Amino acid sequence: MATNQDAFRDYLQFEKNYSPHTVKAYGDDLTSFEVFNKTHFNEENIDQVNYNQIRSWIVSLIDTKISNVSVNRKVASLKAYYRFLLKTKQIEISPLLKHKALKTSKIIQIPFSEKEVDAVLHQVDHPTGFEETRNKLIIDLLYTTGIRRAELLGLKLVNINIPNKTIKVIGKRNKERIIPVLPIISTQLFQYLGERDSLDVIVDQDYFFLSKKGVKLNESFVYRLINSYFSTVSAKVKKSPHILRHTFATHLLNNGADLNSVKELLGHSSLASTQVYTHNSLSELKNVYKNAHPRGESDLKNK
Template sequence: MISLFLQYLQYEKNYSSHTVLSYRTDLYQFCDFLRTDPSEFNPTLVSQSTIQQWILSFMERGVSPRSISRKISSLKSFWRFLMKRGLVDKNPALKLVLPKTNKPLPAFYKQQEMDNVLSENNRTGGFEAVRNRMIIDLFYETGMRVSELVSLTDSSVDFDARQLRVIGKRNKERIIPLGETICQDLRVYKEIRNRVTDIKCDALFVRKNGMKMYSKAIYNIVHNEMAQFSTLKKQSPHVLRHTFATILLNNGADINAVKDLLGHSSLAATQVYTHVSFSELNKIYKQAHPRAIKKGGQI
């Protein structure tokens, strides 16, 4: 039944291979706890008490609430699937409560850091240098995910309309507007790419040998480039995505518009950035507003 559920996630829900693997890992761990082979797992024999004992074993080992919450969610989704398909008549995961997690606010790059990394002084160099800056610029100006950037092809860019067609999670398509400057930079990048590489695929971003780039290479590029200009502990494409959203909201963009640009399916996922924006505004207020400063110069 587990394999049936995983096929459902992959082919009907169009979940990414990474997400499907996470579900598989959680369910296989549960089978290990039950000392049962996943192929012989019988969900009708599982009780709520058994699941609670499994969860307790993680708590005793000091596993984070976030990780435990994900494992509970995996079991809930699995039994919901079984109930809908009529494969079981009881759901032992129904009343399980997700542990509260203190979600950290998303980190983002400062405007000056982005100005420095994308300045004209850093736009010199060979093909790889130009490509790497182009990748960072595109993340910063579109807020797209790594998987979305990797799947871009030459036809994804409409230079006349200044638009980028992105295929997001669950194969949902969205259109992101592009500025004139980044369109010009993309044209320059493509000219250099076509001149110095023997292109062997239709991907927009390629390696020097003309082959398609994958997520790990993109992560490494962003990490290495941004580490030169930022003091954040984590340097990643997702931090650039956070930066994109935070800058838009700080400059008065409508949250629903930001939601659509990010490709979020619900507003709740976007609202975390409003907390970041408020934190920044609160900091500025305390530093600059005379009524926020107590006597003696204290805030």
Template sequence: MILIESFIKYLEFEKRSSEHTIASYSCDLEQFILFAKQKDVTHVSDVNRKLVRSWVVYLVGEGMAPKSVGRKITSLKSYFNYLMREGFVEINPAKDISTPKIPKKIPIFVRESEMDLLLDEFPFTSDYEGVRDRLILELLYGVGLRRSELVGLRDNDFDFSLKEIKVTGKYKKQRYIPLNANLLLLIKKYLVVRNREFEIGDNGFFFLTKKGDAVYAKLIYRVVNKYLSSVTTLQKKSPHVLRHSFATSLLNAGADLNAIKELLGHSNLTATEVYTHSSFEKITDIYKQAHPRS
């Protein structure tokens, strides 16, 4: 199956695929060729659907993750589509091979009691960094922002008369989220401390480093990780965990799933439905603890 070399050149020069993609496809196809040779198949025209299925079964049996198996099937489909286009084969034997189901990850979230302890009891310092760090946590947990959305916030994204924040999410899609009275007070307090500390430039970035520059993603991660470490033993302590916690808290309080979708800026309901799994787990735990016949 020496045609792999021409396929790789096609990916490189016509498709302009990334080096990572090309390396992945090369590795996947080499593994398939090795498997095919073990089955005494040495030419592309002799590869059939049965052989491809046998390879998939073999990969799954070896304990390969569904996501990795799926990528290898995709590599094979692309390869045979190319061979069909060039006239080397008449059919794509991988065309109807289904990708193994990838199990949904249940979002990790911080318990409400732990967040209450952090935001209500933790002794944040009264200097600029202490005030800033608390507001970062409050906005991530209280509004459900993505880290990139938080980093990109500007002063004019806050409307105090309408009591809302304008958030620019993925693909520049904007959404408006209401701010409660507590958050509005913290935002105003932060602005007073920040404006006393720094001369605000033309860029208008809302959150600044201690040197007066715009904050960056790694700094936000360090802030969140530092403070969450004081209240939770979760292995993962990232800004996205606070976004998960925001959604889970709303769902547990009875919020409508469509409303949560809009607040999070999800493009479809499927992405939001993952939170129902964590909510159901909590209900199951309560049932087991409280019901006399459980």
């Protein structure tokens, strides 16, 4: 017999178009609260609970020393579930109606400098063989398109249009977008395909990026790849595919790209999501402002 939680998962997957990974994460959070509720309040059904029960769960999560960001994410899963129950008229009021999220410190993601990116690209400038050609393309593609790691791994052969110099990316909530690629990247795509076709065995035929054994790459591989190369040129704490995405956006904005255009390239649903990158280009903006404004030159002379 289907439960409200089953219906909620179907709602997330088929109506909200959330990825299987996201649906599972929501389900795991509900199960976690369900187990807590049964253990501490001897109640199996989480559809009818009061805020005190949820608050006790939150306190228990904090006691495990996980971050406030993680706690807020888990509570957000509960919020979504109770909104669903409201929508389907299973409850009349959400127990989280007056809940306030825990305070979190804003983490500023520091992008790589152009010098650091150039240094890494210089390392992979003349690839030989399948793996080197693939690795160079992965680094270049992440930096020149700003696609997410999951989007890169989800690329299929049918998504690559070399004649048109475009790739089709399946983003969050299964939203599709077409991204132009630079001529140099188009050439690399063609070269990689030649190396890919020379593999002895191809297991995951549909997927574009493969291991030397012919299977689809996993997320940890791409993280290790980016971390490994950028660790040789950068002392920044975080060296990940996501930082390379930040770098893409920041470098575009620093060089005069329109914010709306960057938003479209990144696949953001709102401009607010893209504006988080503008803090990185504030110093560049100050220089442009001083050089362009009529009072800017006199201001510089007085210093």
